[in-house]
Each structure stands twice: as structure tokens, then as C-alpha cells.
Amino acid sequence: MNAFSFTCSVAPPNALSATLSSRLQRNPNFSLNELPIPRIPSRRGGAARNGVVGVLKEAATELETGGGLVSESESDVRVNGDGVVEVEPVRVPKRAKRKVGGDNEGEERFRLRNGREVLEERAYIVGVECKNVKEDSFGIEESLKELEQLADTAGLWVVGSTYQKLATPNPRTYIGSGKVAEIRSAIHALDVETVIFDDELSAGQLRNLEKAFGGDVRVCDRTALILDIFDQRAATHEAALQANLSSECCNILFFKVALAQMEYQLPRLTKMWTHLERQAGGQVKGMGEKQIEVDKRILRTQASCIGALKTELDSVRQHRKQYRNRRLSVPVPVVSLVGYTNAGKSTLLNRLTGSAVLAEDQLFATLDPTTRRVQMKSGKEFLLTDTVGFIQKLPTTLVAAFRATLEEISESSLLVHVVDISHPLAEKQIEAVKGVLSELDVEAIPKLMVWNKVDKANDPQKLKAEAAKKNVICISALTGDGIKEFLDAVQTKLKACFLNHLYYSDFTDKTEESLVRVEAFIPYDKGDILSTIHQIGVVERTGAFGCAIAKLIL
Numbered sequence: 391m392n393a394f395s396f397t398c399s400v401a402p403p404n405a406l407s408a409t410l411s412s413r414l415q416r417n418p419n420f421s422l423n424e425l426p427i428p429r430i431p432s433r434r435g436g437a438a439r440n441g442v443v444g445v446l447k448e449a450a451t452e453l454e455t456g457g458g459l460v461s462e463s464e465s466d467v468r469v470n471g472d473g474v475v476e477v478e479p480v481r482v483p484k485r486a487k488r489k490v491g492g493d494n495e496g497e498e499r500f501r502l503r504n505g506r507e508v509l510e511e512r513a514y515i516v517g518v519e520c521k522n523v524k525e526d527s528f529g530i531e532e533s534l535k536e537l538e539q540l541a542d543t544a545g546l547w548v549v550g551s552t553y554q555k556l557a558t559p560n561p562r563t564y565i566g567s568g569k570v571a572e573i574r575s576a577i578h579a580l581d582v583e584t585v586i587f588d589d590e591l592s593a594g595q596l597r598n599l600e601k602a603f604g605g606d607v608r609v610c611d612r613t614a615l616i617l618d619i620f621d622q623r624a625a626t627h628e629a630a631l632q633a634n635l636s637s638e639c640c641n642i643l644f645f646k647v648a649l650a651q652m653e654y655q656l657p658r659l660t661k662m663w664t665h666l667e668r669q670a671g672g673q674v675k676g677m678g679e680k681q682i683e684v685d686k687r688i689l690r691t692q693a694s695c696i697g698a699l700k701t702e703l704d705s706v707r708q709h710r711k712q713y714r715n716r717r718l719s720v721p722v723p724v725v726s727l728v729g730y731t732n733a734g735k736s737t738l739l740n741r742l743t744g745s746a747v748l749a750e751d752q753l754f755a756t757l758d759p760t761t762r763r764v765q766m767k768s769g770k771e772f773l774l775t776d777t778v779g780f781i782q783k784l785p786t787t788l789v790a791a792f793r794a795t796l797e798e799i800s801e802s803s804l805l806v807h808v809v810d811i812s813h814p815l816a817e818k819q820i821e822a823v824k825g826v827l828s829e830l831d832v833e834a835i836p837k838l839m840v841w842n843k844v845d846k847a848n849d850p851q852k853l854k855a856e857a858a859k860k861n862v863i864c865i866s867a868l869t870g871d872g873i874k875e876f877l878d879a880v881q882t883k884l885k886a887c888f889l890n891h892l893y894y895s896d897f898t899d900k901t902e903e904s905l906v907r908v909e910a911f912i913p914y915d916k917g918d919i920l921s922t923i924h925q926i927g928v929v930e931r932t933g934a935f936g937c938a939i940a941k942l943i944l
């Protein structure tokens with residue numbers, strides 16, 4: 391059996407284990423520092439050390455067995471005093487599928503995610519309803535329902551939930567002591583592994599709650615959960631990026647989320663081990679010192695990673711900007727799909743363009759803005775951009791990440807606000823989206839609201855009549871119902887934009903009737919004429935041999 395040694399100073403993400411395993415096969419002396427940008431362990435990693443241990447064990451096992459789940463034992467992985475991680479790859483039998491007790495007896499806890507079977511952790515969710523909340527915000531039960539959906543997307547199995555009404559959250563434990571005791575009982579009764587809070591907790595609150603719940607229970611919050619989902623999505627995305635480095639779709643969000651994760655976890659990580667530091671002179675001295683050493687090394691590496699990520703982000707931004715400028719130099723209107731997560735934006739893009747962008751019944755399926763060309767029956771074209779979905783209580787650390795991704799929409803000719811009208815909280819989701827849009831400086835861009843998923847409505851005709859009164863288009867991106875009306879509405883809006891543009895360009899006395907259809911042949915060496923025509927008229931189409939058909943104001 392082989393034994394490998396790595397110089398290790400950082401916890402790489404689990405998702406890199408496949409890369410690691412393949413590199414190990416090629417070069418057993420490979421150093422972990424050679425790995426691409428590392429990410430710190432998130433909710434599921436717990437302590438940073440576990441991240442290192444987990445990924446190395448996974449890689450080692452994959453190397454030996456060609457895949458499969460690994461043992462919980464850490465006896466095959468050691469971190470020595472110099473930060474060298476020693477791994478003994480062992481053949482580990484697949485973990486037997488665990489059956490769970492209670493009502494769910496016999497139910498499998500394994501689920502297929504990204505082509506891998508993963509064990510679902512048992513989670514318990516907790517919320518606090520504070521007095522003086524805004525009227526249009528989600529109620530506590532609604533918010534917890536959404537948190538459950540987020541947990542499900544992250545691969546957790548919610549086995550119970552509770553909430554408390556408070557004037558103000560408790561600064562030490564967020565909830566009151568009675569509630570803490572109630573949750574502790576629920577943890578034992580339901581065999582809970584993770585407790586998730588619906589609001590962002592401070593490092594101190596996290597630590598106090600973990601201590602209060604005792605045992606191996608992990609405590610995390612909505613922010614950590616969302617970051618974890620993004621981390622999982624970004625890992626899949628990163629693999630695609632590595633396969634096609636020349637891709638235009640370099641993901642700003644990926645870098646931004648990595649940054650947000652570090653910013654979120656750094657203060658929490660430093661506080662996590664202070665109890666060991668305090669015990670340094672006592673019985674657990676060795677253990678405390680070793681963990682602190684590992685922690686400090688991780689923090690040092692992460693500080694340099696933040697710098698590297700920022701540089702990387704700048705270059706990706708630059709790249710995207712050049713791409714957008716190139717796109718804008720060809721004046722085809724850009725229509726952006728915006729809306730709450732899971733509203734059906736990607737499904738609509740797929741329906742209109744015949745693409746196969748990932749669309750699934752999970753939150754945050756889309757991370758990357760994707761742009762595709764749509765050709766209408768009239769021969770006119772526009773570019774359609776899919777964007778990342780919005781959510782209420784967006785973690786502050788992620789607001790910047792979203793903003794960066796949504797930079798694209800500020801250059802759109804039209805924003806299509808896609809709403810899942812079958813959702814019981816559709817109205818509140820609309821308000822949440824409007825709230826984010828108002829922060830994005832896109833007030834001046836025309837908007838078109840679309841009620842999607844009408845196929846799920848009890849009375850689609852009644853819904854359509856109601857929509858018509860509000861100038862809203864009803865569609866089903868899934869069945870194709872209403873798509874023609876939607877395209878007509880887009881065309882009308884774009885035409886209005888064009889006329890507005892003329893209006894603001896001092897053609898005040900001109901109306902659409904003053905446009906005259908002109909067919910012209912333009913020599914190849916006079917291509918600049920075409921861009922002038924684009925500026926003063928609407929080019930209906932260009933054909934072979936330099937033929938252009940345009941409507942001009944004469």
C-alpha cells in the first residue's frame with residue numbers, strides 16, 4: 391500500500407477531490423498548494439481541519455477504490471507539526487445505507503446530487519419573529535418554508551422546525567433560554583445533526599448555541615446555507631469552466647461568492663478555537679496548540695487567497711466588459727429575464743431559444759448570466775439574458791456578489807420580470823424583486839411583467855383576464871402557452887423603446903409612420919454605413935451580398 395505526504399496549508403473544497411485524486415495518480419508527491427484557488431470549508435465542512443482531512447480521505451479513497459463513500463475514521467490521515475498531512479490510502483467499504491427510526495422508518499437518506507450519492511443530514515430549522523417587521527416582508531412561517539426549501543436544495547433533510555416571537559433577539563443565543571432547552575430536547579428526540587437559524591447569527595451566538603445544544607450538533611444560519619448552495623453550484627460550474635477556459639461565461643459570481651464565504655467565515659473561524667487557546671496550559675494543551683496552528687495557517691493562506699481572488703475578479707470583470715462592449719457595438723436589443731429564484735426564467739430562455747440551460751425545481755439553479763439570440767417571426771432579433779434569481783433576506787455578504795452578476799442587466803433595452811404566479815407568496819416575491827431592482831439603478835429601463843406557470847392555475851382564464859387589466863402577459867414556459875403573445879409584447883415594448891430613443895434624440899416631430907422602408911446594397915468596404923443606418927433607423931435584416939433592408943426616417 392502506498393503512503394503519500396503533502397505539504398498542506400489550506401483546506402481545499404470537497405469538490406476538488408476528483409482533481410486531487412487525478413493529480414495524485416499522476417504525481418504522488420504533489421503538493422496541495424498547487425491546487426487551483428482554494429475555498430474554505432463551509433457549513434458541511436465544520437472545522438477547517440475537517441475540510442483538509444475530508445478531502446484527502448476522499449481523494450485517497452477514490453484513488454484506491456475508484457469512488458464510493460469513505461469511512462468516518464480519521465486514523466488514516468495525520469497532520470504533523472510541520473503542517474504535513476500524511477495520508478494512508480485505504481480501501482474503505484461503502485457505508486451501509488442507514489435506516490432511520492420513527493415515522494420515516496425504512497426511508498433512504500441517500501440522494502443523488504451532481505451524479506453522486508450523498509447522505510442527507512437531519513436538520514432542524516429555527517426562526518424568530520421580531521416585532522416591528524415591515525408589513526410587506528415574509529411572515530415567519532413563510533420564511534421558514536423558504537428556509538426548508540433552501541435546506542433541501544443544500545442536501546439537508548428537515549425533520550422539524552420551531553419559531554419564537556421576540557421583541558429583540560437575545561444577544562447571547564439569539565433565542566430565549568426556554569427555546570434553547572426545547573430545541574435541545576428536539577435534537578435528541580429527532581436525532582438532529584444540524585440546526586439552521588433563519589437569520590444571520592454572530593460568531594458568539596453560533597458558539598454559544600453549539601455549546602448549549604451539546605454533542606456534535608452543528609449550528610448554522612441562512613447565510614451559511616445560501617453560501618453552501620452557491621459553493622456546491624460553483625463547484626459544478628468550476629468543473630465546466632476548467633473544461634472550457636476560453637468560455638465567455640467566466641463567472642463573476644463564483645469569485646464573488648468565494649470572497650463572500652471568506653468574509654463570512656473568517657471572524658467565525660478565529661473565534662471558533664479560542665476556547666482551546668484558553669486551555670493551552672491545561673490538559674488539552676497539545677490538541678489546542680495543534681488546532682490553533684492549523685487555524686492560523688489557514689487564515690494566513692486565506693488572506694492571500696482574498697488578494698488573489700480580487701485580482702482574478704478584476705480580470706474576469708474586464709473580460710466581461712470587453713465582451714459586452716463588443717456586443718453593444720452590434721446594436722441588437724438586449725432583453726433580460728429577472729425574477730425570484732425558481733420563477734421559471736431559465737425554462738423560458740430554453741423555450742425561446744431551444745437551449746438546454748439548467749432549469750430545475752431548486753433554488754439558485756442559475757448562477758451565470760447566459761445570453762442567447764432570439765429570432766422572431768418578423769425576422770427581428772433580440773438577445774435574451776437569463777440571470778441569477780433573487781431571494782428575500784439576501785445575506786449582506788452576497789449583495790455585492792449579486793450586484794456584480796446583475797451588472798449586465800443595467801445595459802438592457804427591456805427587463806422581463808418573470809413571476810411564478812402559482813406560488814402562494816407570488817405577491818411578496820414580486821415586492822422582493824422590485825426591492826432589489828430599485829437598488830440596482832435600473833429605474834429607467836422599460837419593464838414587462840410576465841405571470842408564468844399559468845398551467846398550474848385553477849382557473850387560467852380568470853387569471854388571464856386579471857392579467858390583461860394590469861398589462862401583464864400570462865405564459866407557461868413549460869407548455870408554451872402564451873409565448874406568441876409574450877413575443878408580441880416584447881416587440882411592442884422594444885419598438886416603443888426605439889421611438890423613445892428617437893424622441894430623446896431630438897426627432898420629436900417624427901413618429902413611426904415617418905419610417906420608410908429602404909432596401910440597399912452596401913459594398914463590403916463600406917461597412918460603416920451599416921452602423922450609421924443602425925443609429926438612425928431600424929435594420930430589419932441583412933442578407934447575402936451586402937444587402938440590407940431597413941426602415942429609415944427621411
Ligand SMILES: Nc1nc2c(ncn2[C@@H]2O[C@H](COP(=O)(O)OP(=O)(O)OP(=O)(O)O)[C@@H](O)[C@H]2O)c(=O)[nH]1
Pocket residue numbers: 729730731732733734735736737738748749750751752753754755756757777778779780842843844845846865866867868869
Ligand atoms: N408547471 C410549470 N412549471 C414550470 C414552468 N416554468 C418553469 N417551471 C418549473 O419551475 C422550476 C424552476 O424553473 P427554472 O427555469 O429553473 O427557474 P429559474 O427562475 O431559472 O430559477 P433560478 O435559476 O433558481 O433562479 C423547474 O422545475 C421548471 O420545470 C411553467 O410554466 N409551468
Ligand SMILES: [Mg+2]
Pocket residue numbers: 735736737748749755756776777
Ligand atoms: Mg435559472
